[in-house]
Amino acid sequence: MKVRACRETVVNFCCSKFAAIFLFLAVFVFIFVYFNMDVLEFFFSPCLCHITLPPCQFQHKVITTFSVLRLHLQHHFCSFQPQSPEDALEECLLLDSIAWPETPSLPDPLSLEQTTDPAHSIFTILPEKGGRQWHVGDQLEVMIKMYDFQGRPKNSGGDVLLARLHNRALGAGVAGQVLDHLNGSYSAVFSLLWEGSAQVEMTLVHPSEAVTVLQRLTKEQPDRVYFQSVFRSGSVSETTTCNVFLHPTQQPLCNYTDLHTGEPWYCYKPKKLSCDARINHSTGGVNPKLKAREEKLFKSGVNMKVSIKASGSANVNVLPKMKGQPEVKSSSVKSGPSGYYYQDTWRALGGTPVHQFNTSSASQCLKGKVVHMHGDSTVRQWFEYLTAALPDLKEFNLHNLKQVGPFMALDYANNILVTYRCHGPPIRFTNVPTNDLRYIANELDELVGGNDTVVIFGIWSHFSTFPIELYIRRLQGIRRAVVRLLDRAPDTLVIIRTANLKALSLVEALTISDWYSLQRDKVLRAMFKGLNVRLVDAWEMVLAHHLPHNLHPQPPIIKNMINVLLSYICPQEGN
Structure with missing residues (x-):
């Protein structure tokens, strides 16, 4: 006991x-939970909208990332559906693959004296001394050295440079590949593809200090492009702000996250009406906030889209190809050009040869085809080109707004149907009816497909102001839909339009800079690599051409893009 x-x-x-x-x-x-709710929300609802470091580096900088996440999750509302481990790993690897060289922190207030100055910077064709002959099939190497406004050499990388080799008289041009040596010097490599003179052109798009600003804007102001929706019931109408990210307020939210794709979208709930009363979607405006003097980093003719001068000659004379010299072909990885211009026509390097199509051969190529186009206004431009170039392809008047669509054109005699529909939000169009807001993945899932079906899409420019994780997740959803389409109808032809360069003003640089487009272009190519899809390389087709950069490329470039498109559809036809 x-x-x-x-x-x-x-x-x-x-x-x-x-x-x-x-x-x-x-x-x-x-x-702990009470005082760290925002951090826990990050881990249990993978809201990666404000990660400032690639996830692969997360484990190395936990403390720093924690503080950043807490700051920004307190200032924006965002929510994503959970990712699969495979998607999360892919996102991690993609972020690592596009990681930009570390850019300098900026003094406050900013002084231009220590920032990159294209007027002081120079490039040199190698070897510096004469005596070498270049032949078709060779590679030309150029060294670029960057200096600041006081003429002092830069010692860090991160500048955004473009390289082009051209001969205006021959209608010839090819893009060069730029390598950052991370010490203020860069190299550019060009494939020599035509006989005769070839002139090197190096352009500074942005100094590294401007990239610092662009990175900060994305982190701190992902909602600087904002949207609106009208809610209406009878005579009562209200307008509220909408976005992927919204500042938390006392005002309730309407959640329009797509049930199938998981794409997030929110509006502040109107005071008098229900969330079901939403009738349209529109761009609200742009409101980027810069610090003192930062606008000086985005001045056309000074440090934005400015040519760099040569030290010595900028020209070489290219001799005929030597006996036994192999043909230049594009690599599957982006280490060489995908094509070039000669006599103002685009010639592919490897892959499907590009044929030239006239009105008759284009109609014959599309005979019996259904062509579905999805995306932004750069894809709509292709629809407009075809309906203007093919007289028998008549557009139906669906009484839709010219910019918005959707559009449909029919050539009854040749049994050709061409449609266009804009992609879902975020899209900077005006007055899109909510019924016409469709996500590309959902549209692809509704297609039967087959050898008479061509699917074309392009989606990039409207995602430029948002964290790139949002773009990656959108593409992952589209890719899953493409895989499902090709599984059930392997003969379906899928063609993707890549991003392209554009003219830049201050506001455009802060919202759709070429640097933003370049990052998304890299992600797009990596995302669909290995799938049975075709790319129209709009990036190189704009860069290699002599015409000025434009968000909507001029007709001669569009004509070449259409020839590439039709060559994919009808690889043995053309003139």
Whole structure:
């Protein structure tokens, strides 16, 4: 009995002791959760909208990332559906693959003196001394050295440079590949593809200091392009702000996250009407906030889209190809050009040869085809070109707005149907009816497909102001839909239009800079690599051409793009 009583006494003592410990732990966990709710929300709802470091580097900088996440999750509302481990890993690897060289922190207030100055910077064709002959099939290498406004050499990388080799008289041009040596010097490599003169052109798009600003804007102001929706019921009408990211307020939210794709979209709930009363979607405006003097980093003719001068000659004379010299072909990885211009026509390097199509051969190529186009206004431009170039392809008047669509054109005699529909939000169009807001993945899932079906899409420019994680997730959803389409109808032809360069003003640089487009272009190519899809390389077709950069490339470039498009559809036809 004494032993049993002793045992019970010990058990009671231990239970009371552990109960105290458990109570203490419970209180501790409650306090931790209460004061770290925003961090926990990040981990349990993968809202990666404000990660400032690639996830692969997350484990190395946990403390820094924690503080950044807490700051920004307190200032924006965002929510994504959970990712699969495979998608999360892919996102991590993609972020690592496009990681930009570390750019300098900026003094406050900013002074231009120590920033990159294209007027002081120079490029040199190698070898510096004469004596070498270049032949078709060779590679030309150029070294670029960057200096600041005081003429001092830069010692860090991160500048955004473009390289082009051209001969205006021959209608020839090819893009060069730029390598950042991270010490203020760069190299550019060009494939020599035609006989005769070839002139090197190096352009500074942005100094590295401007990239610092662009990175900060994305992190701190992902909602600087904002949107609106009208809600209407009878005579009552209200307008509220909408976006992927919204500042939390006392005002309730309407959640329009797509149930199938998981794409997030929110509006502030109107005061008098229900969320079901939403009738349209529109661009609200742009409101980027710069620090003092930062606008000086985005001045056309000074440090934005400015040519760099040559030290010595900018020209080389290219001799005929030497006997036994192999043909230049594009690599599957982006280490060489995908094509070039000669006599103002685009010639592919490897892959499908590009044929030239006239009105008759284009109609014959599309005979019996259904062509579905999805995306932004750069894809709509292709629809407009075809309906203007093919007289028998008549557009139906669906009484839709010219910019918005959707559009449909029919050539009854040749049994050709061409449609266009804009992609879902975020899209900077005006007055899109909510019924016409469709996500590309959902549209692809509704297609039967087959050898008479061509699917074309392009989606990039409207995602430029948002964290690139949003773009990656959108493309992952589209890719899954493409895979499903090709599984059920392997003969379906899928063609993707890449991003392209554009003219830049201050506001455009802060919202749709070529640097933003370049990052998304890299992600797009990597995302669809290895799938049975075709790319129209709009980036190189704009860069290699002599015409000025434009978000909507001029007709001669569009004509070449259409020839590439039709060559994919009808690889053995053309003139």
